[in-house]
Amino acid sequence: MTAAVDSGGPYALSHLDVLESEAVHIFREVAGEFERPVILFSGGKDSIVMLHLALKAFAPAAVPFSLLHVDTGHNFPEVIRHRDRLVAQHGLRLHVALVQEFIDDGRLRERPDGTRNPLQTVPLLDAIERNRFDAVFGGGRRDEEKARAKERVFSLRDEFGGWDPRRQRPELWQLYNGRHAPGEHVRVFPLSNWTELDVWQYIGREKIDLPEIYYAHEREVFRRSGMWLAPGEWGGPREGEPLERRTVRYRTVGDMSCTGAVDSEAATIEEIIAEIAASRLTERGATRADDKLSEAAMEDRKREGYF
Template sequence: MTLTRVPDAGPGANTGLGIQDTLEAESIHIIREVVAEFERPAMLFSGGKDSVVMLHLAAKAFWPGRVPFPVVHVDTGHNFPEVLEFRDRTVDRLGLRLEVASVQDYIDRGELRERADGTRNPLQTTPLLDIIRELRFDAVFGGGRRDEDKARAKERILSLRDEFGQWDPRNQRPELWNLYNGRHPVGHHVRAFPISNWTELDIWRYIAREDIELPSIYYAHPRDVFHRDGMWRAVGAYSQPGEGEEVSVRTVRYRTVGDMSCTGAVLSDAATVEDVVLEVAASTLTERGATRADDRLSEAAMEDRKKDGYF
């Protein structure tokens, strides 16, 4: 199957650029602006598709030089092994410096406690804020997109965080004409979202166009799963079926990657990037709404976590 570029009906139409070129140019501009304006930027990199695309854009922005900042991963200890292997391989290939903040270390020291539901994604906030403070990062790139969640839709490209790492949705700066103001008081920092205006479909079309490698779990594969809360959960060390939950082998893939204990798979035969593009184009559910149990804790689950310092 050959993917063709769709003419842009928006600003890109005035420049002759297609939508993929327009989004790429905007993202690279944001990355370069942040690196020029801030002293100690860093980029969150988990090995998930959005962070992979963001890192690919950063590599393009500074080619043939290296990416001029470290990457940071807040490791919950419940990650998919395939994703961790991909993370390490990518860091080695690009010659990056990887900084890891471990949730398990905080639990071992008694600074964090396991949740009753076993989910560790909400526990990432404290390690994230600590590593930002310890390494004195003044700007941190994240792969959040506005189409993922209504809380992320509220956020600006450059989002201010106070001395406690907290976000106030009522205290945001206008970004007219794509002008970004990164000024911030000492002790505060900024979160930067270069792919904020991308959709899930944009991400996958770009992956297809650029031939970007992803962890294998994003494509259809057989896996032992059980059904819980309307989602297919993988059987693993941190995800076990309960009473009455039958294990079966299904052909599944993952639309988003988080903890094994809170991320669901979707039944799918999409084994290639072209298949995934068609599947995502036909989907009527957002990826997080369909597959992330941690976002179902309340109507404002994501916004509550973001106010506390989460991405």
Template sequence: MTVIAQETDSPYALSHLDALESEAVHIFREVAGEFERPVLLFSGGKDSILMLHLALKAFTPAPVPFGLLHVDTGHNFPEVLDFRDRTVERYGLRLHVASVQEYIDAGKLRERPDGTRNPLQTLPLTEAIQQHRFDAVFGGGRRDEEKARAKERVFSLRDEFSQWDPRRQRPELWQLYNGRHAPGEHVRVFPLSNWTELDVWQYIAKEQIALPPIYFAHEREVFQRAGMWLTAGDWGGPADGEPVEKRKVRYRTVGDMSCTGAVESDADTLDAVIAEIAASRLTERGATRADDKLSEAAMEDRKREGYF
């Protein structure tokens, strides 16, 4: 049998990051062609910023053919919300905001004893999807983040109640995606499924994508709770016996202030952040997200209920 060696240094071969970009662009275009009312979840965090960058690339010079949706807990970092609003204005995008605070004020949701609002996002999200009749929802979930995301499909079918049933998920062979769904159902789409945290940062450096300064080392008033450095704020922290200290920190992931921890760091440049992540043995969510530690199956439960 004759074996033909493959050229690995071909000038036409895609680099690792180029291949990931190509896959994501293909997914965005596939959704735009298959669905009537897609929407992109956009919080101003790094993964949603990366998704928007890829969507802009996928459709340029035409405008992005769908709007953005943010489920605002009311406990978001101000610098991230500011970045969100400036980005929307810069690109002339349409932003839908589903407010957890409005649901609490209306009596549809109740504050949790621990003060965290991330688990309260499910109802505003699912009702926003139903109200606007979105049939495809782009999310920034990546399989490297934690085990509930690791087994997720790129196209994740949700029923009329936005719930996830593993028995109804479809095989995805040769990058062929099945977007078929019944009226009232929708599909969650994850273009970054095969990216790692390191891939995200290397691509951000390659493309020189702007991010909120919270992702880089800066001095901040924080206090320690359950082994994490949290930012003091009107969300309910710190409690008695939790002294506030000034530390040089940065955030690997950004969510509700009540459950998103900072890491002590001197990484104030892209190169320094990349070097720090390359040496880390903890995923970003495993290291800094208290909502994932509520139970062994916290994210799995939220996925079944309709959030993730």
């Protein structure tokens, strides 16, 4: 069998089949090793692909995990509508941790720039502890950002949710070690070895439905720090930041205050794939202001317990 795959014979798998098979194996491995896994689910493309893979992994049975969304309160409405539609369609259980609740009771304070993405860590860790989740699936990929490139597929987190690269374990031959002490948990990344291009090619092959903001559309935006941001209750635009109506799309989805759109005419999956293939910027590098706060912004947040 190995010889056939290596030689490109009749039983050879495509690279998408290999990635899918690896992700399905990871989901099943977690189901066998852990007691209370949960899937982080924002309604963005990576978490939707992750859910699609989980549905495949356990079909025709139901997915044996619930979903968890850390809601900043500054989400794109199209994404929230899509999230709720998928949850209802598949009869899933969704936990929502609201950043606003933590602001209201004083456990968190609003940032001067209005960005709430960095505020997600405390609600996330609270939800993990309160629900006793011992494995948390995330949609992070190694191609997104250099701190995420250091991640293992099984990423051990300490009792405070912190990530220490020195404590990560080798994963030779796709052997994953889920051992953890009481109070610790493991973040699991089934899409680690995927690229943005792989994700879109898989979406096209599997005909996966996504929120419409991933495709080119006309939208009111304003310019800040080299990015096109959407106006909203979070505090934009400021004086001197005029609104413009442009044809844009989003490569990644997060808090509206830090997720930029890109100028694009790509309205179909085929056009998006061609656009990504020609791009020299990662999706987070091009469109996420929260990753530009410092050279090590993502790694600092991961050490504190971020995704």
